Amino acid sequence: MANRPSRIIIIDDNPDFLFTMQTFLTRNGFNVETASDGTTGFELIQKHRPDLVMLDVMMESTYSGFEVCRLVRNDPDLKNTPIIGISGMAEELGAKFDIYEDRDYFTPDAFFDKPVDKDALLRKIKDFIS
Amino acid sequence: MNYDNNSELIDLTFKSIIDALPCYIMIQDQNFKILFANQTFKNDFGEDITGKSCYAILKGSHHQCNVCPVRESFNDKGVHIVEETIHLSDIKTIEMIAFSAPLFDAVGNANACIKLLVNVGTIKDSQREFVTLGQSIALLSHDIKNILEGLKGGAYVVEEGMKDHDTQLANRGWEIVSKNISEITRITQNILYSAKKQKPAFKATKPWVIARQAGQLFSEKASSMGVQMLMELNPNVPAMKADQTGISRMLGNLIWNAMQACQKDKVKTKHVIIVRVDFYDNYHFMFEVEDNAQGMEKEIMENLFKEYFTSKGDSGNGLGLMVVDRIVNHHHGRVEVLSKKGAGSLFRAIFRQQDKNLEME
Numbered sequence: 001m002a003n004r005p006s007r008i009i010i011i012d013d014n015p016d017f018l019f020t021m022q023t024f025l026t027r028n029g030f031n032v033e034t035a036s037d038g039t040t041g042f043e044l045i046q047k048h049r050p051d052l053v054m055l056d057v058m059m060e061s062t063y064s065g066f067e068v069c070r071l072v073r074n075d076p077d078l079k080n081t082p083i084i085g086i087s088g089m090a091e092e093l094g095a096k097f098d099i100y101e102d103r104d105y106f107t108p109d110a111f112f113d114k115p116v117d118k119d120a121l122l123r124k125i126k127d128f129i130s
Numbered sequence: 131m132n133y134d135n136n137s138e139l140i141d142l143t144f145k146s147i148i149d150a151l152p153c154y155i156m157i158q159d160q161n162f163k164i165l166f167a168n169q170t171f172k173n174d175f176g177e178d179i180t181g182k183s184c185y186a187i188l189k190g191s192h193h194q195c196n197v198c199p200v201r202e203s204f205n206d207k208g209v210h211i212v213e214e215t216i217h218l219s220d221i222k223t224i225e226m227i228a229f230s231a232p233l234f235d236a237v238g239n240a241n242a243c244i245k246l247l248v249n250v251g252t253i254k255d256s257q258r259e260f261v262t263l264g265q266s267i268a269l270l271s272h273d274i275k276n277i278l279e280g281l282k283g284g285a286y287v288v289e290e291g292m293k294d295h296d297t298q299l300a301n302r303g304w305e306i307v308s309k310n311i312s313e314i315t316r317i318t319q320n321i322l323y324s325a326k327k328q329k330p331a332f333k334a335t336k337p338w339v340i341a342r343q344a345g346q347l348f349s350e351k352a353s354s355m356g357v358q359m360l361m362e363l364n365p366n367v368p369a370m371k372a373d374q375t376g377i378s379r380m381l382g383n384l385i386w387n388a389m390q391a392c393q394k395d396k397v398k399t400k401h402v403i404i405v406r407v408d409f410y411d412n413y414h415f416m417f418e419v420e421d422n423a424q425g426m427e428k429e430i431m432e433n434l435f436k437e438y439f440t441s442k443g444d445s446g447n448g449l450g451l452m453v454v455d456r457i458v459n460h461h462h463g464r465v466e467v468l469s470k471k472g473a474g475s476l477f478r479a480i481f482r483q484q485d486k487n488l489e490m491e
Contacts, residue, residue: 014276016306020283023299027290088275115279118286 005031006129007048011041011068012056024118038068045072050081051129057087066106073107082128088114154247158184158200165242174218188216199230200243207232207240225254270449273317280310316386320453323379330373330460337370338363338407341417344381345405352403357392362406367415370484376457383450384419384477391423410480422474431469
């Protein structure tokens with residue numbers, strides 16, 4: 001039986017980022033779904049049980065990235081889903097995310113600043129999914 | 131030389147010095163009544179202040195101030211320094227630093243205090259500007275990072291499209307690149323305008339002409355975003371002496387913000403931006419930019435020009451509105467903002483009408 005492509009869900013309110021990242025990951029063999037707000041994104045996660053989630057930290061929506069992450073971690077069926085956090089705001093606002101120090105309120109498995117290094121991102125995704 | 135004459139001369143010299151100092155000096159008794167005030171103080175608050183309460187004169191209040199350096203100086207016989215805002219008139223306040231120190235008599239009793247107030251309004255304004263500039267720079271870097279992401283991502287899509295001879299994909303990539311080039315251009319121009327030290331050159335110019343040019347600059351972009359741009363320009367509004375580049379930038383920033391708001395609005399399917407020039411009242415005229423996007427929360431609207439913050443997603447609003455505010459102030463105008471959640475927003479820049487016979491240069 002052929003392996004199904006790994007499924008990734010990307011949640012970000014920047015439509016251009018969604019398009020370029022979906023193009024990139026699809027061309028690298030992944031099945032990609034996108035959502036432009038946290039609410040829709042979490043619904044997609046619940047429906048598709050993806051192999052990995054890429055999540056913008058701060059979005060103007062009912063569910064921000066923080067909230068989506070929290071919901072995923074609190075769901076017994078979803079809690080082990082690898083999450084990669086993405087943001088363009090962290091360092092300059094003095095809020096650079098530290099994966100160890102900030103685990104109390106935001107618990108992704110990896111974090112990338114924009115502009116995203118695509119090669120590094122691909123390596124990280126393959127590490128998680130393999 | 132007669133000692134008495136010398137003593138009188140010394141007294142006169144000291145009094146002249148105290149009167150000439152560019153700060154307020156007063157002496158108060160333990161009931162905060164003013165016993166003495168220097169001429170600088172009297173020039174601003176009147177000659178007839180001896181015997182009146184400090185808080186009545188400086189704050190227009192019937193009650194002692196909650197924080198009072200003079201009271202503290204009487205209590206502990208020490209020097210105290212506080213920041214105070216005093217009321218120069220019903221509408222004008224000044225930020226001051228107040229120093230107070232007790233005055234001792236021959237037996238060491240502090241029966242009076244001297245209070246000195248220095249105007250720090252300009253320093254406080256600069257401080258506020260630095261703080262908001264710092265905040266704006268932090269949020270600006272977020273916008274720039276997103277733009278870099280857009281340029282890199284768009285270029286990647288163009289390359290992939292070209293590799294696969296997929297024109298549609300390449301065009302989509304180019305749209306993203308092009309949009310982000312416009313964004314970085316706009317942000318750079320706003321930064322450069324903000325950094326300008328030279329006072330702008332004012333020339334006679336017709337408001338409706340500037341507005342028409344600004345509208346034309348954005349009409350194609352608006353159309354590509356599915357936004358209809360309408361111009362309602364009253365040619366009878368008389369010429370104004372203005373920095374034409376500045377007024378164009380002001381309108382450009384307002385139009386761009388309106389376009390961004392329309393693009394973000396996923397509820398309405400048809401978006402319209404109206405650019406207007408018209409009379410505001412008998413003495414003023416106005417530029418208006420109105421959109422029918424989703425409008426703003428009251429809290430955001432009230433803070434728009436207080437802090438040059440941009441809420442995440444309103445990319446570049448902060449710096450753009452800071453520049454708008456600065457340009458309007460340069461022209462001695464004011465900005466009004468009207469917004470209704472779900473309906474849209476209207477930004478209005480109001481200026482005083484000038485000589486109807488102003489000659490165009």
